[in-house]
Structures are given as C-alpha cells and as structure tokens.
Amino acid sequence: MENATLPQTVTYTGASLLFEVLQQHGVEHVFGYPGGAIMPIYDALYDSDVNHFLCRHEQGAAFSAIGYARAAGKVGVCFATSGPGATNLITGLADALADSIPIVAITGQVPTGAMGSDAFQEIDVFGLSLACTKHSFQVSDVNDLPNVLHQAFAIALEGRQGPVLVDIPKDIQLAQIETTLEDFSRLTNKVKLPPANVGSAIALLSSAKKPILYVGGGVGMANAVDELRAFADTTGMPSVSTLKGLGAINPDDEHYLGMLGMHGTKAANLAVQECDLLVAVGARFDDRVTGKLNEFAPNAKVIHFDIDTAEINKRRAAHASILGDLKVNLPALEIPLSIEDWQSQCLAMKHDFAWRYDHPGENIFAPAVLKEISDRMPDKTCVTTDVGQHQMWAAQHMQFQDPSDFLTSGGMGTMGFGLPAAIGAQVSRPYDCIVAVTGDGSFMMNVQELSTIKRFQLPVKIVVIDNAKLGMVRQWQDLFFNGRLSETDLSDNPDFVMLASAFDIKAKQISKKSEVTDAIEEMLDHDGPYLLQVKIDAKENVWPLVPPETANDKMMESTHE
Amino acid sequence: MNNYQLTIKVDDKQVVLERILQVTRYRGFLIHGIHAEVNTGTQLGTVVLQVHSERPISLLIDQINKLIDIKEVKVDNDVTAQIVG
Numbered sequence: 001m002e003n004a005t006l007p008q009t010v011t012y013t014g015a016s017l018l019f020e021v022l023q024q025h026g027v028e029h030v031f032g033y034p035g036g037a038i039m040p041i042y043d044a045l046y047d048s049d050v051n052h053f054l055c056r057h058e059q060g061a062a063f064s065a066i067g068y069a070r071a072a073g074k075v076g077v078c079f080a081t082s083g084p085g086a087t088n089l090i091t092g093l094a095d096a097l098a099d100s101i102p103i104v105a106i107t108g109q110v111p112t113g114a115m116g117s118d119a120f121q122e123i124d125v126f127g128l129s130l131a132c133t134k135h136s137f138q139v140s141d142v143n144d145l146p147n148v149l150h151q152a153f154a155i156a157l158e159g160r161q162g163p164v165l166v167d168i169p170k171d172i173q174l175a176q177i178e179t180t181l182e183d184f185s186r187l188t189n190k191v192k193l194p195p196a197n198v199g200s201a202i203a204l205l206s207s208a209k210k211p212i213l214y215v216g217g218g219v220g221m222a223n224a225v226d227e228l229r230a231f232a233d234t235t236g237m238p239s240v241s242t243l244k245g246l247g248a249i250n251p252d253d254e255h256y257l258g259m260l261g262m263h264g265t266k267a268a269n270l271a272v273q274e275c276d277l278l279v280a281v282g283a284r285f286d287d288r289v290t291g292k293l294n295e296f297a298p299n300a301k302v303i304h305f306d307i308d309t310a311e312i313n314k315r316r317a318a319h320a321s322i323l324g325d326l327k328v329n330l331p332a333l334e335i336p337l338s339i340e341d342w343q344s345q346c347l348a349m350k351h352d353f354a355w356r357y358d359h360p361g362e363n364i365f366a367p368a369v370l371k372e373i374s375d376r377m378p379d380k381t382c383v384t385t386d387v388g389q390h391q392m393w394a395a396q397h398m399q400f401q402d403p404s405d406f407l408t409s410g411g412m413g414t415m416g417f418g419l420p421a422a423i424g425a426q427v428s429r430p431y432d433c434i435v436a437v438t439g440d441g442s443f444m445m446n447v448q449e450l451s452t453i454k455r456f457q458l459p460v461k462i463v464v465i466d467n468a469k470l471g472m473v474r475q476w477q478d479l480f481f482n483g484r485l486s487e488t489d490l491s492d493n494p495d496f497v498m499l500a501s502a503f504d505i506k507a508k509q510i511s512k513k514s515e516v517t518d519a520i521e522e523m524l525d526h527d528g529p530y531l532l533q534v535k536i537d538a539k540e541n542v543w544p545l546v547p548p549e550t551a552n553d554k555m556m557e558s559t560h561e
Numbered sequence: 562m563n564n565y566q567l568t569i570k571v572d573d574k575q576v577v578l579e580r581i582l583q584v585t586r587y588r589g590f591l592i593h594g595i596h597a598e599v600n601t602g603t604q605l606g607t608v609v610l611q612v613h614s615e616r617p618i619s620l621l622i623d624q625i626n627k628l629i630d631i632k633e634v635k636v637d638n639d640v641t642a643q644i645v646g
Contacts, residue, residue: 135629314620
C-alpha cells in the first residue's frame, strides 16, 4: 500500500520534460519560431497540450510573450532556435528587462560537443544574455533541467520582475532523464527585505503642505492598484503618473493631474516642480520623467517606495525609503492630510491647462481621434502602442482603468513593439477588445505579424497614425536640428489598406475629420481584425515638450490658437 | 576619481564572474585589479575587485547585489583607505 503513494518515476527527454514543467507553471500559450537546434522541443510540442503561436519573426514572438505577460499578469514564454533565432530575441529581452516584465525565453543551442567550434547557427547567447536578462542559464546536464526551469519561473516573478533565458543544447533536449514531478525543487525567494520603517515617512507626510503622489509602473507589477487608490483617496494627494504607471490611478480621480515628464501635462509638471514632498511609488526617476535632474522638483523631499533596493538613491536621494511589497507598505502610510489649499491650486491648474481639441482645418487631429477611440472603446479594452508621436498622443489622450490595459515600450522605447504585443494581449484576453495604436514607421518594423493575426484570426484592431514620416525624429529635427530633415521621410510606404487585405484583414483609410466617428464605430463593431489608417498632417507635433536637459517647468507648447 | 576594494562572496554558479564584470563595467566602474576563486568545485566562490570611478560605490554594491548568485558584497574599508591614501 505504501508503494502506491510513492511518486512514480517517469522517463522524459529533456524536450518532453520542458512541457511538463511549463504546464506545472500554468503555461497554456507560448510564442515562437522553430529551427534546427530546437527541433526536439518542437517535436515534443507535437504531443503537448501547450498552445503554440507561430510568429513570423523571433522578435515578434518575444514581444507577443511580453504582451501576454503584461495583459494577463502571468509569465510569458517564447521559443527560438540557436544563432539568428536567439539573436532575434535579444531586443525583446532588453525590452522586458527595461520594463521589468516576467518572461521566460527558451533557446535551442547547438549540441554540447559542437559548442565553441563556430558551428552552424551557433552564437553565444548565454554571453549575450548577460546584459539583457535578469538571469540566464545554459543547461549542460539534463538532470539539471527541471530545477533550472523552476528557477527560471521563480526568478522571473520574484522581487522586481524580469526576463530569464534558458539555453538548451540539442543533445540535452534529446537526453533522457528519469524523475518524478514531485522531485522538482522550488527556489526560495531571495528577496527578503526587513520590515519597512515607516516612522520617518509618516513624519514627512504629516508635515507636507504640497505633496505629490508620483506613480510608476511598479504599482501594476505589484498588483497594488487597489492599495494605491485607497492611499490616494485617504491622503487626498494630487497625483501624477509615469508612462508605465498609466491606469494605476483612476483617470476620473479629481486630484489626478495626468502624465508627468517630457510630454507630460502642464499641470502635472508644474505641480511636481512646486511640490514640497514627492511620494514616489514604484517609479525610478527616469530621465524622461525628470528632465534636467538637478532641477527636478527642486523643493521636494522624497519618500521612495520600491521593491528594488538599487533604485533607492540611484538618481534622486530619498529622505525616507520604504522597501518591499507595495500591497503591505502603502496602507501603512495611509493617513488623511490637510492640504486643501494645495488641492485647490492643483485643481485650478488642471482646469486651466486641460487638453484642447479645437483644431483648425479639415485634417485629422490625432489627439482627438485617440480620445474618441478611448471614449468609445468597450470596458476592459487593452491598448498597445509602438514608439513615437502616436505613443505620446495615446498616453496623453486615452484613458485606462488599469495598468494592464495600456502596454507600451517604456524603458527601451522599442519601435515594432505594438503589433506583436497586441497579439500576445489578445491571446491572453480573448474576450477583451485589443487595440494596437501604431505609427507608419513602427508598424513596418514588425508588419510580418499580420500573418500571425491572420493565421489565428485574432480580432486585433490596428490604428495606424500615418504621417508618412518618422514623426518624433522629424519633430526633433525641426525643433533642435535646424529643420534638417535627415532620413525621416516615409512617403514611399506601401498602401496599408492593400497590405492589410493581402492578409485578409479588413481595412479603411481616412483623412478628414468628418470621417472619424463612422470609421471608429465600424472598426470597433467589426468582429475580426481591422486596420484603420488615419492620415494626418506630417507637421503635427507632440505638445507640450520639455527639451532635453531642461527643467520640466520650461516646456515648449503648441502654437495653435 | 575614487578607488575601492570589494570582496564579493558568490554561489559558485555558471559565469558568475562574467556577470560581475559586466555589471561593473556597465555601471561606470573601471577595474584595476581582480582576484577570483571560482569554479573551484565548492559551493562558494570569492571575488576581490579593485575598482575606481567618480560614482559612489553604493551604486555598484546595489547592482552587484541584484545578481542572482551573489551572497554578500563588502567594501574593504581598510584597503580602500590605503588605495586612496
């Protein structure tokens, strides 16, 4: 009888064991692209219950895994073969590292005996991974594989999340291992921080006359949106958000002033510059947020909440630091404040500097289009963006109910992110509306993923803000390089409507304000994938703009009147 | 330019030395001396690193501590003082 309760030893190959472990970790979907050195894994996939989404480029697979992870709050998984397959993943890994996204990338490697011989499709991806992953492994013994895979998932999720790469030589994929699933050990969580000492922070908070809550992407990563909103409600502090923090604060919160930084709202930036206390929550004083660092919030003391010790005092000294889980630490500082005068001042700025959509002429005004999409899109819609002007307009003029509803490449600023990220988001949230807002430059960087949309009939809505330019670079050339427009003209783009139709994706082009509302309704009502090409004036700029190495209160503004 | 000596205790895992060197370079510290006992077949390795930089050493300590296989990072104050002196 006792024998019946003993775990049963099973013989696996390294490849088949990979899928057992993936399923142990709840992985239902992976994104990838096969090739020579990963063929045993793709052979094992054939017998697996894991759903594989064949992307058309490994970079697309990595971004889809990121989109999946961010939209679902789970670990995203991607596969690639050795050599060029692995190097094509690198940009995705770098993106995930910069934005702290938990993904596990599995790469095939040439057989152990061939490693280091400049074999066909051999690259030292383990070496390449050092600068663009949170951690990485190369498996040299199949008996290590179970523990390595468990560690990969644990490391991706623990503390500050991030990408982990596991490089598996082909012979290890084929080697046999006798094991029990119960033998798989768990990594103990390395992140053991002492209990936060909140005393000094409470003293700073209690004495502040003009505090600002500065919200970053860490809030969503910590699943602490409810705690943050409770903190904002109780304290009544005016709040601002980073690009990655959007959605954490309820956009309808009357004391919410919008995004801060280079393209932040005037109210947000002026309030931060004037505040006497900055409460940074899961934010890292990024250069796009601070502008000229030594003139950022010059009168403010700082309370810094973070899970990552290395972020404290990295770019701005903290007067009080609260390390650890935001879900635990935010409630500890939840005290009502008497800051009515400051609230009134911020409300007045919010009113005085509200966005305006009264744009002259018949040409389409991109901010107004994005605002209208935002107003009309269903609840729980998830928006992805690429990088450039359209990204900043989306951040400024669209509203999100949760950080997982706005997926954008923040730290790395990777063009080509939006379309494959939308694919991953749609896979993870099949019943939610997914809108990819892109620009004509970014769209072309991973346009091959239209084929993935077609293959799986994913109902992603693609909005191409098309100025036939690399718009943000053009804007900077106009403003800061004497109008010398160097290599930013994209007027020879393909016909995007015809391109979409080649992938059986319904598409429409609009170029006049009078066409906007009907087109948005048609797109959102359409059951399948849809591409809306929105032609805009190539000279439109993103405003406000804080020039480089300039204080945030010295922003340049639109001259439209 | 400030000089420092760090003693780093590590779990003696794959490429831990490369990881430390990569982070040290990336974070703006120039290595001018190193003594490493890794891949010794024991569980524990030790890396002694002499670096200089205009940046505060706390920046590098925090970043090395983030590496998964690091057990402890210490600044050797006595040696650092001698280097400075």
